[in-house]
Amino acid sequence: MSAFDKYLHAVIVRATHEVHEDGSATIDAHHLLLSLAADQGSTAQRVLASAGFDHAAVREALDREFEHSLSMIGVSPGAYDLPRPSHVPRQPKLGASARLALERSFASARKKDLGSAHLLLGILQAHIGTVPRALALAGIDQAELADRVRQTLSARPDAESAKAAGALSESAPDSRAEGYEAIQRLLQQAVTQGGLPGILAEVHDGDRQWFATAGVADTRTGRERSQQDRFRIGSISKTFVATVVLQLAAEGRLSLDDTAEQWLPSVVHGHHHDGSGVNIRMLLNHTSGIFNYTDDQEALNRSETHTPESLVRIAVAHPPTFTPSSGWAYSNTNYVLAGMIVERATGRALAEEITERISRPLGLTGTYLPHGSDPTIHGPHSRHYTKLFQTDPGAPVHDATELDPSMFWAAGGMISTAGDLNRFFGALLGGRILPPDQQHDMFTTVPTRDWISDAAYGLGVSSVRLPCGETVWGMGGALFGSWSYSYGARGGAQMVTANVNGDWANGGWDDPIGIFTDLLQAKFCGRSGT
Known part of the structure; x- marks a missing residue:
């Protein structure tokens, strides 16, 4: 062909x-x-x-x-x-x-x-x-x-670069082609050595794109993964939510110094939680100290579906992790509260705000936040496979493609594609979505703790320093059967998004993050991590 x-x-x-x-x-x-x-x-x-x-x-x-x-x-x-x-x-x-x-x-x-x-x-x-x-x-x-x-x-009479799976431009520099080949080898190793069902990666280099896959989208049919595959993006949803909040701040409809109590009276209350001491900036950079509701699986399992308010109630039934602004701890509760504030400030559903402010203007046709408890992934997609956090290589594999997203909502419920994520982060990193003041706010980071190695956290975005010394910016996300990374150079001209449709990794990798890190090294450091 x-x-x-x-x-x-x-x-x-x-x-x-x-x-x-x-x-x-x-x-x-x-x-x-x-x-x-x-x-x-x-x-x-x-x-x-x-x-x-x-x-x-x-x-x-x-x-x-x-x-x-x-x-x-x-x-x-x-x-x-x-x-x-x-x-x-x-x-x-x-x-x-x-x-x-x-x-x-x-x-x-x-x-x-x-x-x-x-x-x-x-x-x-x-x-x-x-x-x-x-x-x-x-x-x-x-x-x-x-x-x-x-x-x-x-x-420009010469032929344009074909961007279908693995296709390289005839005029692409040798170093770029070598980088793509290294990424393709890693994708194959993630399947043959890591034991994953399937993996995809899309690279944006300025005006050029490259896409490749390994493994399958569906273990029953053997169907390959495609560039149009939608998948659950987990905590990458937080970047979209933070972007909406910062746009509202730019419009003067809220301030990052506003407290949770101002917007959500008596919601952050109980067991020494006090919403009057937690502002929106603390929610977005995880310095609020509010308990992470997903750490209480027993409470989550008591209900088949959830509202944002019920998720917050689970959180405030526990004492804070620390007093506001005195530490850092990743808490999904922060972004549930941020989503609730968006809805209170706009009078519209968070899903509508994300679509109208981000997805539609950028042409992100595969990106959306499901409404309510809709368990389906609309449009073309891979199956999502999970071992339910069991580390035994022989642990049973379950199909988690259809699940109730209400448990994650603003903290991790969105669906997207690799191309859409590259387009979004490319525009965000390139300063084409937020005004300069809000751009500065988003990319002002704080140190993290017990999270991704060599990472710092801004407002819904993170920076990761790779072993070679290069720093990339973006976000990662993980849900049952779907782990994703979307990171790039600070200006957004170079981006890599990868997704695996399994939540485990063998062959020397502790989890899919190790695979993603090797992919980023292959792109931004000019060498493979294997």
């Missing part, structure tokens, strides 16, 4: 996800456009973004086109319930508009020179259909946009 074939496959996979999102029966040209708009760092995505047409804008334009089409036949969009097919095929066929767009793309250059810009140009050469109508309604000059694509191609 050629590099372009691999790239086109990745585009079709993303388009298939868009088909499942809107319930269509076929892949059409507008699904290809959404796929290209979500392909962060590609030539097509950059051209679209330069015209103010990112993934969210494309989706909005398509929604407007649909409403406009309804109104033209006298149907009120507000009263119309879009019918969904009773069965959407797992592998929908290409519709006529998509086939025509691809045919035009293939005719525009030799196969070895084809890239995302040629695909975009093939879509833009249609004169009738959903895409032209959506562009017009969005105020986008289709001819001008097509000319912009042609200018980009004339300035």
Whole structure:
């Protein structure tokens, strides 16, 4: 399979996800456009973004086109319930508009020179259909946009890097290629020596991306993991919550010096807990001293589902770990309280705030916080396997894919993809989400204790000093059957996100964190840890 074939496959996979999102029966040209708009760092995505047409804008334009089409036949969009097919095929066929767009793309250059810009140009050469109508309604000059694509191609005639699994750019420096090869070896070792079901990693190097996997997504079927796989991200959820809190601080809707008592009267109370002595900054950097509710598994197991308030009640039934600001201890209770404060300050659900403020603007189509006790992972995903913290290599393995996320909520309940996490942290580290004052607040760290080695903690983010002396920034997360790391260089231009769909590691690694650390060394230190 050629590099372009691999790239086109990745585009079709993303388009298939868009088909499942809107319930269509076929892949059409507008699904290809959404796929290209979500392909962060590609030539097509950059051209679209330069015209103010990112993934969210494309989706909005398509929604407007649909409403406009309804109104033209006298149907009120507000009263119309879009019918969904009773069965959407797992592998929908290409519709006529998509086939025509691809045919035009293939005719525009030799196969070895084809890239995302040629695909975009093939879509833009249609004169009738959903895409032209959506562009017009969005105020986008289709001819001008097509000319912009042609200018980009004339300035860069060489083939674009294919970013499907393991594909390398022909122009990638040898050192970069060697780093990718080292990461691929580590992925294989994580499965063959570490005993994991499967592992994936996605690397962002400036405008280039690289993705690879080892093992399987499903041990029953043998299906491989894919770039579109969604997974539970555990405590990486905290970074999203902290970002929302800091945006609210920037808007003057709250202050980091506000106390928990001000926003949540009498909630942090009992057994020497006092919410009037705990401010929001202490919640976000884990210096509050509030007991970690997940340390009381017996209390958690008494209920099948949980509310944020019930989780806090479990915590305050125990004395504080220390007086506020006098120490550091990782406590999931801190972020449950932070999530509750977000909802009190905005009057909206935390899940909605994360979607509206982060996921939608950045085009993170696979990233969301489940509502309530919804146990499913919506969209393509791997199975999640757990040994329930038993260290015996022969311990039984359980499928934990479907679980009640209400136990974790703001502290660790979110779902995402490797590409989405790289895009989010790249933007966050690069200063494109928060104003300078809040950016400074987020990345001001305090020392940690009994946590990740050589780590410091800011507001929902951490820094880790690697054995080679390099420091990376991001966050990690672990839930039953899903452990993830997303770390990068301070400016966000280089990112690595990895996920394993098992919560154990053999072969010399104590746990998946050892594997992740070796992956970061391979990327940022230029050597493998094995």
